[in-house]
Amino acid sequence: MNKKLLLAAATALTFAANANAEGPNPFSDCGIGAALFPDNSTLAVTSNIIWDIGTTAVTSATMSPETCSVKETEVAKFIIESYDSLNEDTARGEGQHLNALLDIAEVSAEQKDEVVAKLRSNVAVSMVEFNAETTKVEKSQAYYTALMTAI
Amino acid sequence: MQKLFYYSFFLLLCFSANATEEHILNNLSQHKQWLKLLTAYSGNSPKVTDKNFLLSPEGEYSSLNELRLTINAFAEPAGLDLNQHGQCKYPARYLFLKEKLDFVKLGIKKVSCPNYEEYTNVNDQEQLSLVFATGFLGNPASYYGHLLLKINQKNKTGLEQASINFGADIPANEGMLSYIVKGIIGGYDSSFTTQPFFYHFNNYNETEHRDLWEYPIVLSKSQSELVIAHLWELMNVDFQYFFFNRNCAYFMARAIELVLDQDILDDVKPWVGPQEVIQKLNLSTSDGKRVLGEAVYHPSRQTRLYQRFSGLNSTEKSIVRSIALSPENLSLQSISDVQLESKYRIVDTLIDYYQFTRDKKDPEDKNNLYYKKAVLIRYQLAPSASTTNFASSNIPALGRGISRSYIGVDDLGIIVGIRPAYYDALDASYGHVKHAELTMGAAELIIDSGKVNLYSLSLLNIESVKQNYTMLPGDKNHSWFLKVGAEQERLNCSDCLTPIIHTGAGLSKSFFGSDLAISGFLTTGFFSDSLISDGLFAGAKIKASWFISSNISTALTINHRHHIGNATQTAIKLEQRTSISESMDLRLSWEHSIETELSKLSMNFGYYW
Structure with missing residues (x-):
């Protein structure tokens, strides 16, 4: 029963995020997921050399100013690259990865407590749905949506 | 007549002015800092191999020609893309020359450089940091650690700030052997690149489980500006890469040397290690002030796990x-x-x-x-930050030099040896993996009855000892070793040098808070001076290394080899190291062969540099 409730909440959250979040989702609309993970390989992102190629790919995939802002793209890139550490910081409500994300997302010091509280709640709900097959891009996308809803 | 006099006087003045100008330019073109800006370290020709970096046409390079062309480029009118102007491409040359020449007289007007200005919008103090990543035995290029620079940009958190990496440009899918060979012989281009720090942070801390030490570089604002400007002009510029001495440590150090009171490197030394650079910078000054500030420690995931577990009550x-x-x-x-x-x-x-x-x-x-x-x-749970205060006394800037030379005696003669880098199970200390070994290019000579022979040679010796500190399932203690070199066939011989390849895999376990580690390996290899099947062997090795106190360590190794031709060799080796001072030690060892019943005692006195 509890799980059904959470599932319903997660679905509602996704709809709410799609309705509320301003602008495109960089993961789905700017091609950032595909650009960063051409073969779904984590190594492709963490390798310095391949990262250079990745950056080029991201740049070309997100050049269109009317679709993707620099800020959204930077937020998405940070989430996908730091996902686990960021998620752990979010669970704790504090940490250097979370602080960096809020800074990139231009969340002010006054907004921070409220945004973090909402973000914790949103991410916890979305995480329940993850299973062994959920990819890093999907997790990052869910986190991005949770953040946009919280801001 | 009077007209002729004035005319002659005017010509003389012009000539004299030109001669003075020439003299200034000549002197300036030999200025140490100018040569460094051209990457002509130690006054040699430029290290840069990228044709686009130098303004001089190919074959026409001289530091004077480069100086003239730089001045001309600075005086050019700005085009549509300001970032492509000479002043924006060579901001360090601009800063340097602005102090030395009269730009107004030369017709040089300041050009705004949007990209450069955004990149170098840094904090008022400690604008630059040097980050040391501890060694990683999972990748040959990372055995000795790595260096990064971080630009402490204003209004950004540490993870967002720009970092500068130097590395070889390795093609995708490069084979390991080709990677090692080309890395050593200079088969790759290399360059400085920039990315936000979090890419490296996550890679090192999370994926490779390497601790990071972030040292603020304390310079005056103008010096700091010059170093950052120089790094900017070197970005994505090609250099020839050599694993041992034209690596990240070399080029990072050379960039910082630009403003040091004294150079820390020379071009003669055949190897340069990242930890060596940190140690030397720790003793360096700029304008009489120490260059390295107090390090910030970023523990890896593995270290965090171990420290968190250690901090739990029963x-x-x-x-x-x-x-x-x-x-x-x-x-x-x-x-x-x-x-x-x-x-x-x-x-x-x-x-x-x-x-x-x-x-x-x-x-x-x-x-x-x-x-x-x-x-x-x-x-x-209710939100609450982590309460663990992570700390380490394994500070890379401290400790001994990475190279060891020694002189000693054994039953056969006088021994002189060198180990260029880096550490073994007895002297692993600051910045090293405890109980592990990593040496390359070590060699020993013996003087026996007036003859000098090569006594032993270690091209490569790696022993990766993983300790499952928590002893929880999955905290793996898989260990391995690889030794390639040559050693004496028998204990009583000084001219029977025989090639050996010896490798093994096994498990390790630590005791007494990781002061004692015991490892067991199943081994295989080849030990013969001719390519015969009898050289092949399989065997086992047991090793215990123990840091008894901060100054005394000891190791016991039992090594059994069973050759295809049924010959067996079982060797026991007991070693003890006593640290006399930070840069000196005394080592005693006893070796015994079970089959031949031969034994050998040896002693050597070592100096670290």
């Missing part, structure tokens, strides 16, 4: 062990009996544990599920 450790052994019981309920602070410590340790042990690429690995559960439990 009840908390027992709960963590119980959950690790029966992870299906992991729930908020399973920790309901302890105080909230204990809950935080237990869950944070479990998060690190599962993150450290899980295989992210394997969806079947249940540790992925347990990791998610642990994080979700943390979400269910």
